[in-house]
Amino acid sequence: xxxxxxxxxxxxxxxxxxxxxxxxxxxxxxxxxxxxxxxxxxxxxxxxxxxxxxxxxxxxxxxxxxxxxxxxxxxxxxxxxxxxxxxxxxxxxxxxxxxxxxxxxxxxxxxxxxxxxxxxxxxxxxxxxxxxxxxxxxxxxxxxxxxxxxxxxxxxxxxxxxxxxxxxxxxxxxxxxxxxxxxxxxxxxxxxxxxxxxxxxxxxxxxxxxxxxxxxxxxxxxxxxxxxxxxxxxxxxxxxxxxxx
Numbered sequence: 001x002x003x004x005x006x007x008x009x010x011x012x013x014x015x016x017x018x019x020x021x022x023x024x025x026x027x028x029x030x031x032x033x034x035x036x037x038x039x040x041x042x043x044x045x046x047x048x049x050x051x052x053x054x055x056x057x058x059x060x061x062x063x064x065x066x067x068x069x070x071x072x073x074x075x076x077x078x079x080x081x082x083x084x085x086x087x088x089x090x091x092x093x094x095x096x097x098x099x100x101x102x103x104x105x106x107x108x109x110x111x112x113x114x115x116x117x118x119x120x121x122x123x124x125x126x127x128x129x130x131x132x133x134x135x136x137x138x139x140x141x142x143x144x145x146x147x148x149x150x151x152x153x154x155x156x157x158x159x160x161x162x163x164x165x166x167x168x169x170x171x172x173x174x175x176x177x178x179x180x181x182x183x184x185x186x187x188x189x190x191x192x193x194x195x196x197x198x199x200x201x202x203x204x205x206x207x208x209x210x211x212x213x214x215x216x217x218x219x220x221x222x223x224x225x226x227x228x229x230x231x232x233x234x235x236x237x238x239x240x241x242x243x244x245x
Contacts, residue, residue: 009140011183014066018181018225026068027177033237035080036068040175043084049111052088053097054171059143060084060091061174063133069180070136079129082121085112086129094141146170150188157212159196166195169230176233182226186218190226 005011021027026036040061047057064087068076076083089108092098098107105123113119121129134141150170154160169191173179178187196209214220 005144005184008144009142010144013138013140014180015183016069016181018229021069021177021181022229024069024177025073026065030236032073032077036064037175037237039080039084040064042081043088046085046088046108046112046115049115050098050107052092053095055145055147056091056095056097057088058145058171058174059095060088062143062179063087063091063137063141065177065180067133067136069177082125082129083133085121086126086133089126090130090133090141094143144184146173146184146188146191149185150191153188153192157192157209159192159209162192162195162199165198166191169194172234172238173230175238176230178226178229178233182222186222186226189213189216189218189223190230193223193227194230 026032043060043064044057047060064084067083067087085108089104092104098104105126108126109121109123112121147167147170150166154163154166159166170188173187173191178190182190193213201209213223
């Protein structure tokens, strides 16, 4: 992975204009939005069954969103339930988090079948969909995450008490389209803003936090836009879902 985010394909290829994403079918179609979130949650269940690290599933979920943003929706929707497992399978290779490489496909299909109680895809289906995902993404697979900047901001703002809440919000953000148009460090700050707002802060605490935020060398408008967009996705999509097991 490129060490410099600003020169990486994540920044150069995969940060779209906010208005373009918000006007796209994956954001405008409420039924599709719900289906994509449900599919993403299915990826998390599969990752737990396979004992994969969180970083792997977060990478997969960003790739998943990129795929749906670039794919031709009518064609892609025909195999909606195969895209999630294929992006998770690809993320395992990117993050190098599964042993026994030659048996990956078999392990994946077996775990998916056991989880769903029926055959969702064959090993050949998995390999074919992986190639399709790679083609749509044009092999630009670098993903930077929000955990490192979030930890740094929590420490700098002396808000470690909000750590659990902020990390839950960050985890939820990977289910959202915000990763298609917002830099990871801005998403981390938006998560901190949301977490701070849930804690019923006093007026003095609000003033201190606002001062700290304003002194950062970042675009303040982007932070508040990202926080507003994420809050809206909570209201319109995530809050309508049952609590994940």
